[in-house]
Amino acid sequence: MGTLNDPTSPVRLLQPPRFGDDRGWFSETYSERHHAEIGIATRFVQDNQSFSAASGTVRGLHFQRPPHAQAKLVRCLRGSIMDYAVDLRCGSPTYGGYVSAKLTAGGGEQLYVPVGFGHGFITLEPDVEVAYKVSDFYAPECEGGVIWNDPTIAIDWPLEALSPALSQKDLLLPKLTDLTSPFMYDGHLLGPLLPA
Numbered sequence: 001m002g003t004l005n006d007p008t009s010p011v012r013l014l015q016p017p018r019f020g021d022d023r024g025w026f027s028e029t030y031s032e033r034h035h036a037e038i039g040i041a042t043r044f045v046q047d048n049q050s051f052s053a054a055s056g057t058v059r060g061l062h063f064q065r066p067p068h069a070q071a072k073l074v075r076c077l078r079g080s081i082m083d084y085a086v087d088l089r090c091g092s093p094t095y096g097g098y099v100s101a102k103l104t105a106g107g108g109e110q111l112y113v114p115v116g117f118g119h120g121f122i123t124l125e126p127d128v129e130v131a132y133k134v135s136d137f138y139a140p141e142c143e144g145g146v147i148w149n150d151p152t153i154a155i156d157w158p159l160e161a162l163s164p165a166l167s168q169k170d171l172l173l174p175k176l177t178d179l180t181s182p183f184m185y186d187g188h189l190l191g192p193l194l195p196a
């Protein structure tokens with residue numbers, strides 16, 4: 001794991017405020033204006049949602065190659081996940097490093113995963129729903145990924161990963177050492193997640 005202390009990390013943890021009253025709460029879960037204020041210029045074009053029945057479901061580590069590379073804004077609508085962003089930018093001093101964040105329906109935390117990073121998560125309970133915005137349309141011909149338990153990345157998965165549920169496709173993903181990443185380093189080091 002190669003995370004470094006860099007407040008300008010491209011991976012961002014957001015937590016939009018919730019305005020509570022006697023009925024419950026309201027939150028602006030996405031605002032292009034707020035993102036611009038905090039230095040995120042990504043425009044999103046597609047919303048995704050997945051449901052995972054089992055605790056310990058692992059989806060990832062995925063990315064889309066250019067010309068359809070995707071930045072993602074991930075949040076948990078039901079239950080909780082550990083979410084991961086892995087630096088896949090060639091030439092990055094933190095190449096193969098990762099940051100992780102616990103995203104919960106109750107807290108409304110969001111992870112911004114830029115282009116150049118692999119993304120994956122593990123569910124921490126049954127019946128988890130995850131929603132995420134992506135900055136380019138689904139392009140199956142551009143799909144890429146790295147095996148979830150890659151020994152170089154060495155993600156410190158939670159105990160739920162002792163009996164993970166994975167797709168056949170994900171079980172066949174390559175190791176990082178066998179990957180030719182299409183992404184180039186942009187000068188921003190992967191650093192600890194700082195709430196935006």
Ligand SMILES: Cc1cn([C@H]2C[C@H](O)[C@@H](COP(=O)(O)OP(=O)(O)O[C@H]3O[C@H](C)C(=O)[C@H](O)[C@H]3O)O2)c(=O)[nH]c1=O
Pocket residue numbers: 048050059060062063072119120121137138139167169
């Ligand atoms: C991603 C995607 C998938 N699909 C179809 C293709 C398959 O028939 C079905 C399931 O796809 P997949 O097994 O790739 O779904 P996940 O394993 O949840 O993949 C996603 O999970 C990780 C965490 C990600 O970050 C990616 O956004 C995405 O790869 O949905 C679509 O129709 N549109 C899409 O944008």
